[in-house]
Amino acid sequence: MLYKYFKMWTFILIGLNIISMVYGYASGYFPQACGTMLPLHGADPQTSKPPYEVSYQQGHVRDPITVCLSSPTGKDFMGFMLKALDTSKEEGPPLGKFTLLDSGLDQLLTCSGSGGSVVSHKNNRRKTRICVNWTAPQDAGASTTFRATFSETYKTFWTKVDAILPPPTPIPSTSTSTQPSATTSTQPSTATSAPPSTHPGLFLLICLQKAGTVKMNVVLFLGVLKMELSNIFLTALSDGPFSRHLNKVSQTFFVVLCGVVETSALALFCLANPINVSLVALVSVAIVFNIIELVIVCLPIGPSHELKEISDHVVKVSSFIHQTFTTAAIFVGILEVDKHKGTRTDSRILKVMVAFTVLLLLFEMWVFLSSTQRKAMLRRKTGCPANRERGRPRGKQKKLGAAKGIVIAVSVIFIVAFLCFGVTVAVMILGCHQEQGCA
Known part of the structure; x- marks a missing residue:
C-alpha cells in the first residue's frame, strides 16, 4: 500500500515539474532569455540574411536616441527583443534605459537587475515597425551595439541583428546635426508618449x-x-x-x-x-x-x-x-x-x-x-405647341x-x-x- 502511494505522488510531482517548465511567449515576457536573446521555441535561429534591420536617430547630446526595428521591404514580424550592450563585450550586461513610445505594442523587461534595460513585444499582433527611446548611461564612453531578435513566426526567427552606435563626441548644445548609421532610417516610427521635439x-x-x-x-x-x-x-x-x-x-x-x-x-x-x-x-x-x-x-x-x-x-x-x-x-x-x-x-x-x-x-x-x-x-x-395651348x-x-x-x-x-x-x-x-x- 505504501508503495502505491509513493508511486502515485512521484508521478504527480514529475507532472507538476513538467508543467512548471512550459512557457507561453505570446505576451513577450521571457526574462530568462535576457542573456542569449534566444526565444525558447524549440528551433534554431535562421542563418540567412535577416529581412529586418535596427536603425537609430540621434538628436542633441544627452537627448534620448530613437531606436527603430523595421524591415526595408515592409515585411511584418510577430515578436522581438531589443537591448543595448557595450560593443567591446559580446555578452555583457544591458546598458542604459529604454522608454516606450507605444505601450500597446511593446513592454519593458528587467534584466540583470536593471529595470527597463530590455524591450520585448507585448502581444503577437503583426507589426511592421517598432520604435523606442534609449537613454545612455552617465558613464557611457565606448561604442554601443543595439542588438535585436526578430520572430517572423513561432519557428522562424533571427538573432543578433545589430546596429552600432559610435562613441559619443562632444557636440555643442546648439548643434542640430544627426549621426545616422548605415541602416539609419530618417523616419522613426510613431511616438505615443514622447514629446514631438524628440522626433520633429x-x-x-x-x-x-x-x-x-x-x-x-x-x-x-x-x-x-x-x-x-x-x-x-x-x-x-x-x-x-x-x-x-x-x-x-x-x-x-x-x-x-x-x-x-x-x-x-x-x-x-x-x-x-x-x-x-x-x-x-x-x-x-x-x-x-x-x-x-x-x-x-x-x-x-x-x-x-x-x-x-x-x-x-x-x-x-x-x-x-x-x-x-x-x-x-x-x-x-x-x-x-x-x-x-x-x-x-x-x-x-x-x-x-x-x-x-x-x-x-x-x-x-x-x-x-x-x-x-x-x-x-x-x-x-x-x-408640342398645340398641347401647350390646351394646357396640360x-x-x-x-x-x-x-x-x-x-x-x-x-x-x-x-x-x-x-x-x-x-x-x-x-x-x-x-x-x-x-x-x-x-x-
Whole structure:
C-alpha cells in the first residue's frame, strides 16, 4: 500500500515539474532569455540574411536616441527583443534605459537587475515597425551595439541583428546635426508618449499627411455638392435661362474651389519628407481632370448648341474620374499615415472607406439616372405647341411634380449622406492617431 502511494505522488510531482517548465511567449515576457536573446521555441535561429534591420536617430547630446526595428521591404514580424550592450563585450550586461513610445505594442523587461534595460513585444499582433527611446548611461564612453531578435513566426526567427552606435563626441548644445548609421532610417516610427521635439521630422511628416488627406476628403464632398446642386437647380427651376445661368455660376465656383483645396493638399504632400510618389501622382491626376472640367464649364455653349449634349457628358465623365482619383488619394493617405505607426490599419476606418466607395458608386449611377429623368421631364413639359395651348392635364401635372420632388429629395439625401461620411472619415483620420501629437 505504501508503495502505491509513493508511486502515485512521484508521478504527480514529475507532472507538476513538467508543467512548471512550459512557457507561453505570446505576451513577450521571457526574462530568462535576457542573456542569449534566444526565444525558447524549440528551433534554431535562421542563418540567412535577416529581412529586418535596427536603425537609430540621434538628436542633441544627452537627448534620448530613437531606436527603430523595421524591415526595408515592409515585411511584418510577430515578436522581438531589443537591448543595448557595450560593443567591446559580446555578452555583457544591458546598458542604459529604454522608454516606450507605444505601450500597446511593446513592454519593458528587467534584466540583470536593471529595470527597463530590455524591450520585448507585448502581444503577437503583426507589426511592421517598432520604435523606442534609449537613454545612455552617465558613464557611457565606448561604442554601443543595439542588438535585436526578430520572430517572423513561432519557428522562424533571427538573432543578433545589430546596429552600432559610435562613441559619443562632444557636440555643442546648439548643434542640430544627426549621426545616422548605415541602416539609419530618417523616419522613426510613431511616438505615443514622447514629446514631438524628440522626433520633429516624423511629427511634421504625419501632420502634413493627415492635413492633406483631410483636404482631399473636403474636395470629394465639394464635388458631390457641385453635382447635386446643379441637379436641384435644373430640376426645381425647370431648366430656364435663370436656372442655367445659376447652374453655370455654381459649377464654376465649386470647380475653382476644389482646385484650390486640392492644390493646397498637393503642396502639403510635396512638403512631406520623404514624398509619397503615388499619393502625389493621384492628386496631380485629380487636379488635371478638375482643370478639364473647368475649361468645359466655362466654354460659351448655349442650350441649343450642337455640342451641348457632348459637353455635358464630358463634364460628368471628368467629374467621375476626378472623384475616383480623389477617393484613391484618401485611401493612400490613410494607409501612409498608418504605415508610420507600425501597425496595420484600423479595420473600422477601412470599413467606413469601403462603405464610402459604395456610396460614391451609387451616387454616380444616380447622376446619370437623374440626368436622363430630367430630360424626359423636360420633353413632357414642352411637348408640342398645340398641347401647350390646351394646357396640360391635371394628372400629368401631378406626376411631373411628383417626379421633380423625388429627384430633389434624393439629391438632398445624397448631400446629407456624403456630409456625414465625410465628417466621419475626417474625424477618424485626425482622431485615430491623436497619440502622434498633431491631431
